[in-house]
Amino acid sequence: MEDTSPSKTAEIAARCEEIFTDLDFNAARKWKAGKPGRKVIGFMPFYVPRELIHAAGALPLGILGGGDQLEVIHGDAYFQSYICRIPRSTVELGISGRLDFVDGMLFPSICDVIRNLSGMWKLMFPRVAARYVDLPQNFDGEVGGEFYRSGLQELRHWLADIASHPVTDEAIRASVAVYNKSRALIRELYALRAAEPWNVPSAEVYLLLRAGLVLPVEEHNELVRTYIDAARSRDRPFKDNSRVVVSGVFCEQPPLNLIKSIELSGCYIVGDDFMLVTRWEKSDTAEDGDPIAALASAYLHNSLSTSAKYEPDAARKGAYLIESVRKNRAEGVIFAMPSFCDPALLERPMLQNALKAAGIPFIAFKYAENSGQMQPIREQAGTFADSIKLWSGE
Amino acid sequence: MSTIITHPKVAKAWVFKDASMAKQKEMMNRHYGRLADAPQTGEKVASTFVPGNLNELLMCFGFAVNLPEINAIQNGLRKTSGNFVMEAEKIGHSEDVCTYVKSDIGMMARGNIGPNGRRLPDPDVLLLSCTGCFTFMKWFELLRERYRCETIMFHTPYMADGKIAPDMVKYMVKQLEKDVIPKLERVSGVKFDIDRLREYLKKSARAEDDLVWVLQSAKATPSPIDAYFGGIYYIGPIFGAFRGTDDAIEYYKFLREEIEGRLAQGKGPVTPGGDMGKERYRLVVEGPPNYTNFRQFWKMFYEEGAVVVASSYTKVGGTYDFGFRHNPDKPLESLAEYCLNVYTNRSLPMRVDMLENYIGEYEADGLLINSIKSCNSFSAGQLLIMREVERRTGKPAAFIETDLVDPRYFSPANVKNRLESYFQMIEQKRARARAAG
Ligand code: SF4
């Protein structure tokens, strides 16, 4: 029988941390070596249809930069000082051979930096297939939907070429089912954290999510299931922390210490936009019928929001953040955004206006994936947590 | 991203002005007058962007067209943008983001006074033509918050694979038919007439022919034009609110005649200081210019005899030199193709190829990149572009960093030093080539 004792959570977190700190992606390498012909497809934030990669029999590998442990030697020569860090550490991963087992790379349409990186990849690593994933900004099924469906078909053929076998409808439907399960588990995990944040520290949730970008989804689903069950039996002391949503962390990642610092400073993170790909579709994607149509429809009509996605309804601008605050019973928002990140920083004033209108307090700071100094952040978050308590006590 | 279409204070200092310049100035004055008068005349106003500018379509509905990038440039040239940028930062916009956006928002915060000293009207519609830059989307979402007017997303897919696929054009035409045109009809109260659009497109193509001729005249030695600093004036009408008009046709006719004259006389470009002296260096430039110190920047080139023979910036509001023209026989498709072809919507490998070819075709000495702090669309990847072009052509390349309209990021001494060393590099390369026989 599966061990779901409380100590299991720490064990899982430790395993995930090992995966997270391994900049050579040995877990993915091991999977690839497990059977001849296996392929690995890297992808960058914020979203790609992982189901298609999975249906091609390949491993989707999330690439989120090099974090604070990677020494960037070559990458800085490719980017000016006023460009965020994730492309330079990603280039570093490539040049240093850490991605030499990756057969294809996907760059979704999140911003101009990752868009341009898709072309850089083609020039720098001509032997690796690289592809830009252009997501529609028109959400009419007949317009943006048609465009996206044709993009998905092309992606499917691209993957079939890499895998050297066709990607069948049946395989995609089966993959949709596996990812539905994965998303349901992540939603359950998030709901549990919102309900009992003292039992589900965000640093652990984060590591669990990160591991999901490296491990095969089936294995990760089991890990999350076990973690949730074990966390439910935990009984850690409740602290009178402030409940916050963290916003702006959807691409370049903050150091793990930053997440820990926020929680150490008296905040429970009960909502966030880390790794949106893990729960992008809000509910199950259809497992029957035309699977390409199902994937497109889920993206268009049933997905979360983020800065990279146009909001056609002016009245709903920022609603996604307010909804996250309400649903998770948060008391405030911490905007933590990467320096030089256009999507995050241009979105921020609009989100702040929405929060002001809703009477929700917030603070903001910037980080880089290799930020070292956590003391100022801890102080800022601590003051914020205190002031939330003060306000709510009034 | 965009181009300048007038030369406010700068123009006064020019040693002489030719007919095309006078014509452009008159057009611009009229344009800004029309915008300022809109509240009185009742004309509807559309704001949109330079890349992916659907001017002919907007004209079909009688809109007066306001281009916020052009306003930011004007403010850069007039040295007012610095305060606007700081104003925007004061009200919460990050120091890290595009200064065009902040100049625009700062200008709005301070009363929205246009270059002619009159208030710019509030737009009736924001045509969010999203081509070649993600910032556009955020920019108009920000403006929508303030103006609360109809906002129309028109999404251009990225030319990631170096080609225009049929599904891209289809997607865009569908957006036009199902969304853009019906909304423009609703806001303007004018019914769409495709024949009217065809007429405008016909006119666009005529002006585009002359523009291309002018830009390609730089293949001659000496080049009769500067295709970056001067080019910025030349692209003004076609990138701005005049594509599709008789004014634009006339402007480019004048311009072409003038350049033909200069070619015949073996003259180099006109600069603010008069005719340029001997042509010593021929450069291809990648990236937008700096506007806050525009004349000073240009002077660093022409004083050294450096002329820009081709630039990517003059393709940012449309790339015409590979044959694309607006096509009255395929009106909506050609609007789509126009947007797709915009320079910043071209993949990085396409940009490298283009610059490499320019160096060959225009017999340039090398590539200079002016990297703009504000602009990820242009800037991300430029260091690789530099390496690649240098490797492929064997010609020296150099890199300078400035900003579009934020004067804090223009350091004249640094730029000048870099340029001087670059010119020395070119000399050394030539000396080595001579020595090698
Ligand atoms: S951190 Fe922001 S700007 Fe940088 S690549 Fe990610 S989304 Fe783009």
Ligand code: SF4
């Ligand atoms: S980021 Fe660049 S292309 Fe985009 S609006 Fe700013 S200056 Fe123009």
